[in-house]
Structures are given as C-alpha cells and as structure tokens.
C-alpha cells in the first residue's frame with residue numbers, strides 16, 4: 571500500500587492509526603470489488619421463475635456496492651494512503667470466493683449473496699471496532715451505515731428464502 575507523499579496531514583489521527591485503518595480498508599475495498607463482480611455474474615446468469623425480480627434486485631445491490639467502493643477508496647485517500655486499483659490485488663486481498671459463469675437458479679443465487687453479506691457484516695464489525703479504537707469516527711460512521719444496510723438486506727434475503 572502506497573503512502574501519499576509530501577502531505578502535511580493534520581487530521582488528528584496518528585500515523586500508525588491511519589496506516590492500520592487504511593490497510594484494513596484496502597482489504598475491505600478488495601472484498602467489495604469481488605462482491606461487485608459476483609453480483610454482476612449472478613445478475614447476468616440467474617435463471618428460472620424468479621428471474622425478473624432477482625435480476626433487478628441484484629442490480630440494486632451492485633449499484634450500492636459501487637457507491638461503497640468509491641467511498642471506501644476516497645476514505646483511504648483522506649487517511650493519506652492510496653487505494654488498491656489492480657484486479658489481481660483485489661482477488662488476492664479478498665476473502666470472498668469467486669464463482670464460475672454458469673446458470674444459477676434464483677434461490678441459489680440469493681444463498682450465495684447471503685453468505686457473502688454475512689462475511690461482509692463480520693468484516694464491517696471488526697473494522698468499526700478498529701476505527702473506534704483509534705477514534706476514527708468518520709470511518710466508523712461510514713461503516714456503521716454499511717453494516718445497517720447489509721443486515722437489512724440479509725433479513726430480506728432470509729425472508730425470501732424461507
């Protein structure tokens with residue numbers, strides 16, 4: 571991870587905290603990028619009776635993910651570091667599993683998304699804790715919003731699957 575040079579960064583967070591949070595945010599960004607690709611995969615490849623609803627819902631999910639990707643990358647820059655930008659770096663730094671381009675039944679697609687949302691929820695919680703330990707309230711605030719969204723969407727997927 572590259573540090574932005576020649577910055578007189580005086581935002582009240584020490585160097586070590588900014589570095590540690592930025593590093594974790596880059597892993598988070600990697601997860602979001604892999605999720606973004608997977609949501610497209612499922613949006614394209616979903617088949618079956620529920621096609622229209624699930625196809626549309628997945629688009630809504632990847633639009634949200636896309637906004638988060640931008641926000642997370644800009645938060646890393648605000649902390650004085652550069653976001654990862656290469657697809658292979660995202661793949662290597664993500665703990666979400668990539669999936670094949672093949673037909674997915676609607677419910678199967680939702681189960682895959684739910685599992686990834688759970689992974690994201692856990693990761694978000696850990697990052698909120700880390701940010702708060704360092705009094706980085708802006709990062710925590712951003713992530714708390716995501717946490718609420720992932721929890722709500724997980725409930726909606728569970729309700730659909732039941």
Ligand SMILES: [Fe+2]
Pocket residue numbers: 613629
């Ligand atoms: Fe589309």
